[in-house]
Amino acid sequence: MKYALAVHGAPYSSNAAEHALSFIEALQACGHDIERVFFFHEGVYQGLNGQVTPQSLHDNALQARWAAVAAQGIELAVCIASGIKRGVVDSAEQERYDLPAATLHTDFTLVGLGQLIAAIDNADRYVEFPA
Amino acid sequence: MKNYLFIISRAPYASSHAFEQLEAAMVAAVFDASVTVLLRDEGVWALQPRQEGSATQQNTFAKALAALPAYEVEQLYVCRASLNKHSVSADPSLGFEPMSLAAQQRLIDSSDVVIGGQS
Structure with missing residues (x-):
């Protein structure tokens, strides 16, 4: 079965990412496919570059776990509307708004909300992980 | 296209959550999906008469709701309880x-x- 997922919580303040990542691992163990992971609301902070995981949480370095998901060719899509107002921008948006830095991690892409709807429409199931 | 139900259950001015949900509903409608909106729990505050978002430097939520029919989102419900x-x-x-x-x-x-x- 094909799944579209959405993550609504920020890293280390909500457990949305932990739940989503474990769910992704379980889906893959069962042979399911993932259409796209969409980051919405405060979930856009999952794509913020330069996160330093506290040593006590070393086994749960979220950015490394997301990198492993991206390495499998699964798209990590950050909502552009939710992202840019929170300072999560790629180099194109950095240039457009004349900002000091691009802050989006290279494993993630900045996309429109339409990509959430398109992913859901192409998938058999939609599961969201609230903050 | 599938038919979509958007549930807004958070208060309109406490966070940006409700507003961003509404944006997603409008985008789904632009994609020609059949869209229904249900307000419940604290989301019902979105229907409070005489809202003035500018009092807290925000957009007036009711004005965004009033725009839904322009997006052909006409199935609008609110939890009575x-x-x-x-x-x-x-x-x-x-x-x-x-x-x-x-x-x-x-x-x-x-x-x-x-x-x-x-x-």
């Missing part, structure tokens, strides 16, 4: 029809996709 719980008298001009819990159960069951169901 939540209205009663928060003593909100819904602004009738916004066109949200009060709905019982049993009817909400049927609505969720008949929707292909529920967005915001858990938050």
Whole structure:
């Protein structure tokens, strides 16, 4: 079965990412496919570059776990509307708004909300992980 | 296209959550999806008459709701029990029809996709 997922919580303040990542691992163990992971609301902070995981949480370095998901060719899509107002921008948006830095991690892409709807429409199931 | 139910259950001015949910509903409608919006829990405050978002430097949420029919989002419902719980008298001009819990159960069951169901 094909799944579209959405993550609504920020890293280390909500457990949305932990739940989503474990769910992704379980889906893959069962042979399911993932259409796209969409980051919405405060979930856009999952794509913020330069996160330093506290040593006590070393086994749960979220950015490394997301990198492993991206390495499998699964798209990590950050909502552009939710992202840019929170300072999560790629180099194109950095240039457009004349900002000091691009802050989006290279494993993630900045996309429109339409990509959430398109992913859901192409998938058999939609599961969201609230903050 | 699938039919989408967007549930808004957070208060309109406490966070950006409700507003961003509404944006997603409008985008789904632009994609020609059949879109239904259900307000429940603290989301019913969105129907409070005489809102003035500018008082807290925000957009007036009711104005965004009033734009939904322009996006052909015309199936608009509000949880009757939540209205009663928060003593909100819904602004009738916004066109949200009060709905019982049993009817909400049927609505969720008949929707292909529920967005915001858990938050």
